[in-house]
Amino acid sequence: MHTAPRDLARPPAAPRQGLRITPLGGIGEIGRNMTVFEHEGKLLVVDCGVLFPEDTQPGIDVILPDFTSIEGRLDDIEAIVLTHGHEDHIGGVPYLLKQRPDIPVVGSELTLAFLSAKLVEHGIKPVLARVEAGDRHTTGPFSLEFIAVNHSIPDGLAVAIRTAAGLVLHTGDFRMDQFPLDGRLTDLRAFGRLGEEGLDLLLVDSTNAEIPGFNISETELTSAIDQVFATTPGRVIVSSFASHVHRIQQTLDASHAHGRKVAFVGRSMVRNMRIARELGYLTVPRGLVIDYAKTRNLAPNKVTLICTGSQGEPMAALARMANETHEVRVSDGDTVLLASSLIPGNESAIYGIINKLTDLGANVVHKGNARVHVSGHASAGELVYCYNILRPRNVMPVHGEPKHLRANGALAERTGVPADNVLITRDGVVVDLVDGVARIVGQVEHDLVFVDGQTVGHVTENTLADRRQLSAAGVLTVLAFLKSGTAELAEPLEYLHRGSVHGQDSLDNASRAVEKALADATRNKTTSGEQLEEIIAKAVARSLARSSRREPMVIAVVLDA
Ligand SMILES: [Zn+2]
Numbered sequence: 112m113h114t115a116p117r118d119l120a121r122p123p124a125a126p127r128q129g130l131r132i133t134p135l136g137g138i139g140e141i142g143r144n145m146t147v148f149e150h151e152g153k154l155l156v157v158d159c160g161v162l163f164p165e166d167t168q169p170g171i172d173v174i175l176p177d178f179t180s181i182e183g184r185l186d187d188i189e190a191i192v193l194t195h196g197h198e199d200h201i202g203g204v205p206y207l208l209k210q211r212p213d214i215p216v217v218g219s220e221l222t223l224a225f226l227s228a229k230l231v232e233h234g235i236k237p238v239l240a241r242v243e244a245g246d247r248h249t250t251g252p253f254s255l256e257f258i259a260v261n262h263s264i265p266d267g268l269a270v271a272i273r274t275a276a277g278l279v280l281h282t283g284d285f286r287m288d289q290f291p292l293d294g295r296l297t298d299l300r301a302f303g304r305l306g307e308e309g310l311d312l313l314l315v316d317s318t319n320a321e322i323p324g325f326n327i328s329e330t331e332l333t334s335a336i337d338q339v340f341a342t343t344p345g346r347v348i349v350s351s352f353a354s355h356v357h358r359i360q361q362t363l364d365a366s367h368a369h370g371r372k373v374a375f376v377g378r379s380m381v382r383n384m385r386i387a388r389e390l391g392y393l394t395v396p397r398g399l400v401i402d403y404a405k406t407r408n409l410a411p412n413k414v415t416l417i418c419t420g421s422q423g424e425p426m427a428a429l430a431r432m433a434n435e436t437h438e439v440r441v442s443d444g445d446t447v448l449l450a451s452s453l454i455p456g457n458e459s460a461i462y463g464i465i466n467k468l469t470d471l472g473a474n475v476v477h478k479g480n481a482r483v484h485v486s487g488h489a490s491a492g493e494l495v496y497c498y499n500i501l502r503p504r505n506v507m508p509v510h511g512e513p514k515h516l517r518a519n520g521a522l523a524e525r526t527g528v529p530a531d532n533v534l535i536t537r538d539g540v541v542v543d544l545v546d547g548v549a550r551i552v553g554q555v556e557h558d559l560v561f562v563d564g565q566t567v568g569h570v571t572e573n574t575l576a577d578r579r580q581l582s583a584a585g586v587l588t589v590l591a592f593l594k595s596g597t598a599e600l601a602e603p604l605e606y607l608h609r610g611s612v613h614g615q616d617s618l619d620n621a622s623r624a625v626e627k628a629l630a631d632a633t634r635n636k637t638t639s640g641e642q643l644e645e646i647i648a649k650a651v652a653r654s655l656a657r658s659s660r661r662e663p664m665v666i667a668v669v670l671d672a
């Protein structure tokens with residue numbers, strides 16, 4: 112395995128005959144997937160998604176890939192190709208199209224439908240090119256072939272990219288369910304054909320590379336899901352991603368079989384299920400789906416609710432239900448069916464939510480205690496099959512945290528890919544494919560770009576550090592009335608607290624520290640208000656850190672007495 116060194120210089124000019132590959136998101140994290148391919152001066156973008164924030168990023172809505180390195184080259188972009196309609200693959204598209212609205216967007220029917228609904232909300236009219244599995248589509252110097260893949264959303268596509276520099280396959284997200292609900296398999300025959308042709312580079316989903324063996328099939332979940340609907344005395348509340356059409360189909364079928372009416376709750380769920388139904392991806396028996404308001408008149412055991420959070424993510428709605436701030440009030444006899452994977456890093460938050468829901472009287476059924484969910488990503492066994500069928504010359508694991516990428520790289524090596532040709536990269540690391548050899552050649556800008564309300568990129572790591580400090584220790588404002596034009600106190604300091612707590616002793620110590628600092632300032636003839644504010648704030652912060660081991664944000668305000 113060849114791991115990108117920590118400090119890489121900017122890359123040289125792109126090779127004339129080669130293909131340059133620059134991931135701008137999705138490598139080192141699960142989310143905001145985006146890869147830029149460059150050939151003959153033209154760019155092709157594959158996916159443009161968002162990453163959802165963690166607890167340590169308070170107030171952030173979503174995180175975007177860093178577009179800095181392509182901002183000056185927007186006119187060179189031939190197309191944005193979307194592998195499937197998950198937020199971590201399409202959520203960033205509105206932000207890229209805001210910079211150049213006429214970039215053609217290429218994708219399957221359902222993917223483009225989900226994207227279009229999102230773009231309407233942003234007021235963008237996109238240029239769309241619809242493709243389906245088996246199609247070929249040429250854009251500039253890139254000749255594309257689309258291949259069916261099975262995933263936790265219908266209509267997923269892998270994309271093969273042919274240029275003068277060789278043949279590349281980007282799998283997108285995929286798994287190899289052999290009995291999927293819609294009968295649409297990952298097209299291993301096409302993979303085999305690409306292997307025969309000679310695959311120069313494989314970019315491959317790493318999410319589940321650490322999990323040994325094979326996923327069970329979607330169809331194997333049916334009996335456990337049915338059991339939930341048969342035995343629950345109250346409502347069944349299903350929490351799912353708003354795009355998981357197959358899981359929602361299963362819960363609709365089970366509801367129908369057990370005489371329950373179904374209401375969709377949450378804007379993105381209502382919207383996506385309307386789209387999926389109109390396009391024929393979701394089959395809804397007549398009269399089964401009703402408005403949420405009407406479920407109030409029915410006996411609880413005649414009701415199913417299917418919900419998401421505001422962004423279409425399941426945990427937000429559940430968290431609000433657990434905290435009793437959601438319109439759906441969970442009560443005795445209800446079953447909450449958690450039809451989603453536990454996203455790495457969020458486990459402890461999720462167990463907290465499960466406990467709160469249990470306290471409210473719900474029976475919580477999830478992946479950990481029943482066969483009600485299966486991941487959408489290929490496990491190690493499935494990946495190994497792919498390597499053996501595709502026989503790639505070079506491999507670049509994508510879509511994963513560092514541990515997932517390395518696990519995937521190790522699988523590639525075990526199947527015989529030379530260690531030097533397995534590249535473990537990061538966001539921003541630039542790879543050139545020249546004469547069948549892929550090499551790391553440099554790196555470009557690769558920051559996290561935070562969306563906070565209407566602002567994009569204004570919130571920085573420093574802002575977040577402030578927010579974390581505020582949430583951990585609150586804020587302490589110090590008012591210092593000074594004799595005009597001096598650094599001498601006219602009155603004792605005044606302290607105003609918000610979310611910070613200090614004993615009188617600590618504050619007395621802090622006041623003494625300030626007096627000392629001001630005496631020094633007087634000696635140094637410092638009289639600028641701004642400088643004095645900084646001196647006072649520093650003295651208070653240091654003193655409190657020493658005396659009470661608390662580090663609130665300290666803001667000093669100097670006033671003329
Ligand atoms: Zn996906």
Ligand SMILES: [Zn+2]
Nearest residue numbers: 197199200284
């Ligand atoms: Zn994904």
